[in-house]
Amino acid sequence: MTSASPLTLNATLPDQGPAQRSAFADLSQETLALTRRLFLQLARRPSTLVAGVLQPLIWLVLFGALFAKAPEGLLPDGMSYGRFLGAGVIVFTAFSAALNAGLPVMFDREFGFLNRLLVAPLRSRSSIVLASVLYITSLSLVQSLAIMVTASLLGYGWPGGAGLLLVLVTLLLLVFAVTALSLGLAFTLPGHIELIAVIFVANLPLLFASTALAPISFMPTWLGWLAALNPLTFAIEPIRAAYAGSFSLQAVVLEAPYGDLTGLACLAILAALAIGLFLLIRPVLDRKLS
Amino acid sequence: MIHLDQISKAYGPVVALDGLSLHVPAGSLYGLLGPNGAGKTTALRILCTLLAPDAGGVRVAGIDALQQPRQVRERLGYVAQEVAIDKILTGREMLRLQGALYHLAAPHLRQRIDDLIQLLGMGGWIDRRCGTYSGGMRRRLDLASGLLHQPSVLVLDEPTVGLDIESRGVIWQVLRQLRDAGTTVLLSSHYLEEIDALADRLAILDGGRVIAEGSPSELKRALGGDRVTLRVREFSDESESARVQQVLQGCPGVRQVVVNRAQGHSLNLVVDGEAVIEQLRRQLSEAKLSVFSLSQSRPSLDDVYLQATGRTLMDAELEVVGNRDPKAERKQAMR
Numbered sequence: 251m252t253s254a255s256p257l258t259l260n261a262t263l264p265d266q267g268p269a270q271r272s273a274f275a276d277l278s279q280e281t282l283a284l285t286r287r288l289f290l291q292l293a294r295r296p297s298t299l300v301a302g303v304l305q306p307l308i309w310l311v312l313f314g315a316l317f318a319k320a321p322e323g324l325l326p327d328g329m330s331y332g333r334f335l336g337a338g339v340i341v342f343t344a345f346s347a348a349l350n351a352g353l354p355v356m357f358d359r360e361f362g363f364l365n366r367l368l369v370a371p372l373r374s375r376s377s378i379v380l381a382s383v384l385y386i387t388s389l390s391l392v393q394s395l396a397i398m399v400t401a402s403l404l405g406y407g408w409p410g411g412a413g414l415l416l417v418l419v420t421l422l423l424l425v426f427a428v429t430a431l432s433l434g435l436a437f438t439l440p441g442h443i444e445l446i447a448v449i450f451v452a453n454l455p456l457l458f459a460s461t462a463l464a465p466i467s468f469m470p471t472w473l474g475w476l477a478a479l480n481p482l483t484f485a486i487e488p489i490r491a492a493y494a495g496s497f498s499l500q501a502v503v504l505e506a507p508y509g510d511l512t513g514l515a516c517l518a519i520l521a522a523l524a525i526g527l528f529l530l531i532r533p534v535l536d537r538k539l540s
Numbered sequence: 541m542i543h544l545d546q547i548s549k550a551y552g553p554v555v556a557l558d559g560l561s562l563h564v565p566a567g568s569l570y571g572l573l574g575p576n577g578a579g580k581t582t583a584l585r586i587l588c589t590l591l592a593p594d595a596g597g598v599r600v601a602g603i604d605a606l607q608q609p610r611q612v613r614e615r616l617g618y619v620a621q622e623v624a625i626d627k628i629l630t631g632r633e634m635l636r637l638q639g640a641l642y643h644l645a646a647p648h649l650r651q652r653i654d655d656l657i658q659l660l661g662m663g664g665w666i667d668r669r670c671g672t673y674s675g676g677m678r679r680r681l682d683l684a685s686g687l688l689h690q691p692s693v694l695v696l697d698e699p700t701v702g703l704d705i706e707s708r709g710v711i712w713q714v715l716r717q718l719r720d721a722g723t724t725v726l727l728s729s730h731y732l733e734e735i736d737a738l739a740d741r742l743a744i745l746d747g748g749r750v751i752a753e754g755s756p757s758e759l760k761r762a763l764g765g766d767r768v769t770l771r772v773r774e775f776s777d778e779s780e781s782a783r784v785q786q787v788l789q790g791c792p793g794v795r796q797v798v799v800n801r802a803q804g805h806s807l808n809l810v811v812d813g814e815a816v817i818e819q820l821r822r823q824l825s826e827a828k829l830s831v832f833s834l835s836q837s838r839p840s841l842d843d844v845y846l847q848a849t850g851r852t853l854m855d856a857e858l859e860v861v862g863n864r865d866p867k868a869e870r871k872q873a874m875r
Contacts (some may be wrong), residue, residue: 259865271643275643279640280640280643281643282640283636283637283641284637284641286637287629287633287637290628290629290633291628291629294628294669295628308746309574359874359875360870360874361624362620362622362624362873362874363624363625363626364875365620365624365873365875366589366620366624366638366685367641368589368590368614369588369589369590369616369620369637370613370641370642371610371611371613371614371617371641371642371643372610373643408781437875484648495830529600538875539875
């Protein structure tokens with residue numbers, strides 16, 4: 251055993267502590283450290299990242315091939331099916347990634363790591379939530395961008411300039427909304443098995459009941475209604491419009507059974523959903539983190 | 541330094557703490573002794589602001605932990621029973637994360653981590669992933685995390701359970717050094733020897749309340765008398781022991797006779813001095829009972845526990861072992 255210098259063991263004197271630091275400095279320090287942890291986990295266990303890109307890629311290639319000979323007139327403006335599918339798969343990528351946002355939090359709850367965080371004098375415990383949001387937002391955007399690049403290599407186009415901005419804003423809004431939902435579930439469900447079950451059950455039906463794979467005009471009425479109410483659709487259609495080169499926010503992008511929606515309306519709905527969900531889960535977070 | 545005042549806490553119908561009061565003087569190494577289920581972990585969780593009591597007050601270093609939990613967290617290091625570590629991070633990365641959560645500045649933190657690695661003998665392991673650590677190395681890492689911000693109060697929940705002897709030695713020595721340097725250390729344990737060897741003072745917990753409090757020597761001296769462990773056969777059954785108990789209870793100079801189920805129904809006696817023992821032998825032969833073994837000792841902490849609860853710590857431990865509900869325990873710990 252090495253003997254320690256007395257300095258090592260002396261307790262800090264009261265008030266010699268970090269009291270004089272600003273709240274912002276503390277908050278960013280703890281948020282960055284927690285985010286860094288999530289990225290370290292990802293770097294050493296990249297399978298989620300790889301699977302998150304691979305799965306939509308398979309969709310893109312397989313579905314693209316399956317419907318390559320889709321009948322004329324199925325898609326508006328003589329669009330090729332690959333082009334049509336691209337927007338759907340991009341949104342699905344971001345959606346699936348964001349849906350997993352709650353998993354690291356759930357594991358931390360179950361295995362007691364959260365308690366370690368709660369014993370620390372965090373300036374604000376919202377840094378725990380903030381770190382998750384930062385992590386999952388960048389992860390899902392990176393995955394979506396990987397899909398966009400692949401789609402463009404397959405000849406399905408690329409949204410130029412303002413179109414790209416519109417794509418990113420749309421994805422961000424969707425990711426925020428889904429992340430809020432997933433974090434809310436992570437703090438209410440009893441364990442990771444239940445959370446994974448919910449993710450599993452929610453994932454594919456939401457994809458099929460949206461305009462990712464086929465336009466509303468192709469669907470039976472009841473499915474058309476579901477698709478027109480599905481949040482994924484509100485993200486898919488503005489992106490599809492951006493890919494088509496017409497990214498005027500005033501242009502109608504979705505002809506829903508209940509009326510026409512412009513790109514701006516779709517974005518407004520997504521924003522309202524994101525805000526609504528964050529307000530909804532706030533009491534849950536407050537209670538669990540108090 | 542630490543004041544728990546009339547703390548009560550129930551998990552549904554299960555009462556974990558029942559008016560627990562505890563006062564830990566500054567700069568002492570204080571032991572919390574009791575069997576599993578006595579409420580030790582719950583008390584420490586409340587002290588560390590992880591859990592709110594149903595009733596009662598908590599003060600640490602003069603600060604009300606229920607009103608100003610953050611100020612308490614800054615001054616307190618907590619080494620939990622279940623070591624929650626991120627297996628995929630290295631020890632150094634864990635400590636860096638921990639340091640950031642306590643808002644330590646980078647150069648200071650680096651120095652601090654280096655010092656602690658040396659102090660705890662973790663040099664060969666600190667840059668490996670925590671998932672590869674042995675139980676002892678994990679516990680050392682946890683201790684390092686708890687000490688990173690130089691807390692004036694260090695709280696440890698059963699820090700040496702299931703550890704190898706070397707790690708236990710390291711932890712004991714560090715706890716003593718901390719106490720000598722002025723840190724208040726509170727540790728729980730269900731190992732009598734550990735508390736006896738380490739603690740300046742201790743409280744014995746049973747059924748969610750303190751049933752005895754003092755320094756180990758004080759408590760033992762207060763009991764007085766000599767301890768006698770007596771067997772009429774190597775392993776007696778319950779009825780035979782009960783019969784012997786009845787015979788011995790009548791002897792003058794015998795203060796107490798308890799049947800120790802954990803030791804093959806041997807009889808634990810408290811007697812007033814040497815002379816009584818001869819008297820005992822005579823009494824037994826009159827009742828046509830032989831003596832298989834008879835040993836004598838000064839009172840131990842186990843006797844203190846026995847005196848206070850009417851059962852040995854080992855017995856109490858055995859009693860709860862089958863009744864533990866890992867699922868419920870996990871739920872209590874989970875947010």
